[in-house]
Amino acid sequence: MTLKPLALLPDPILRAKSDPIERVDEDVRKLADDMLETMYDAPGIGLAAIQVGIPRRMLVIDCSKEEEEDAPLVFINPQIVASSDDRSAYEEGCLSIPDYYAEVERPAYVTVDYLDREGKQRQIEAEGLLATCLQHEIDHLNGVLFIDHISRLKQNMVIKKFTKLAKSRGGTRI
Ligand code: ZN
Numbered sequence: 001m002t003l004k005p006l007a008l009l010p011d012p013i014l015r016a017k018s019d020p021i022e023r024v025d026e027d028v029r030k031l032a033d034d035m036l037e038t039m040y041d042a043p044g045i046g047l048a049a050i051q052v053g054i055p056r057r058m059l060v061i062d063c064s065k066e067e068e069e070d071a072p073l074v075f076i077n078p079q080i081v082a083s084s085d086d087r088s089a090y091e092e093g094c095l096s097i098p099d100y101y102a103e104v105e106r107p108a109y110v111t112v113d114y115l116d117r118e119g120k121q122r123q124i125e126a127e128g129l130l131a132t133c134l135q136h137e138i139d140h141l142n143g144v145l146f147i148d149h150i151s152r153l154k155q156n157m158v159i160k161k162f163t164k165l166a167k168s169r170g171g172t173r174i
Contacts, residue, residue: 001037004052009097009162015143018048018055020077024119028058032074032117035060040070044095046133048140051096059137063130076115078138081123083107090132092146100158104149106135 007013021028031049039047039060048059057077064071088108093101109127112134116122126134136146147155 002034003041004034004038006038006042006095007051007053008166009145009147010159010166011096013050013053013055014096014140014145016050016055017143018050018057018141020057021115024076024115024117028056028076029117031056032058032060032076036062036072036074039095042095045129046137047095048137050140050143057141059140061130061133061137063133074117075112075134075137076117076119078112078114078134078141080110080135080138081113082111083135084109088128088132090129092132092136094136094146097145097147097158097162100147100161102147102150102154104132104136104146106132106149110134112138 031054035047035049035052035058038052039045039062045063046059046061049056059075059078061073061075062071084107086108087105089103089105091101092104108131109125110131111123111125113121113123139145147158
């Protein structure tokens with residue numbers, strides 16, 4: 001397994017729309033494993049392929065608690081097919097926007113169709129942190145970031161801060 005470098009705000013790749021995966025083969029499974037390793041190393045609870053620079057519709061999530069065993073989930077071509085009117089708010093962060101957190105309100109329950117690591121069609125009804133995490137990561141596949149859900153003023157401040165940081169690093173990728 002290989003750790004992948006993370007794309008950071010304001011890297012334009014984060015705004016790209018990812019393409020569906022046509023066949024779940026060994027390459028796709030290898031990418032899923034690399035993404036999981038990269039996510040655990042960060043550490044984070046969710047990662048979309050686009051965050052490691054690969055515009056394909058896949059994400060990995062592990063919302064298990066610290067004291068619980070790891071529960072890695074792989075979602076290929078995930079699609080929200082239903083969401084609740086009930087909403088819930090979570091303090092969100094993102095591996096592509098390190099050390100920045102803001103409260104985002106989203107539907108509390110979502111139903112998601114997806115293919116698993118073996119290419120099998122599945123459906124999950126998610127609530128709580130998993131529902132938020134799925135929506136955050138599926139947003140990534142459409143070039144949407146969680147800061148798009150906060151006030152324009154706050155969003156501009158974050159983008160400015162990370163643009164400055166990127167300049168001081170001498171590039172937009174590390
Ligand atoms: Zn994110």
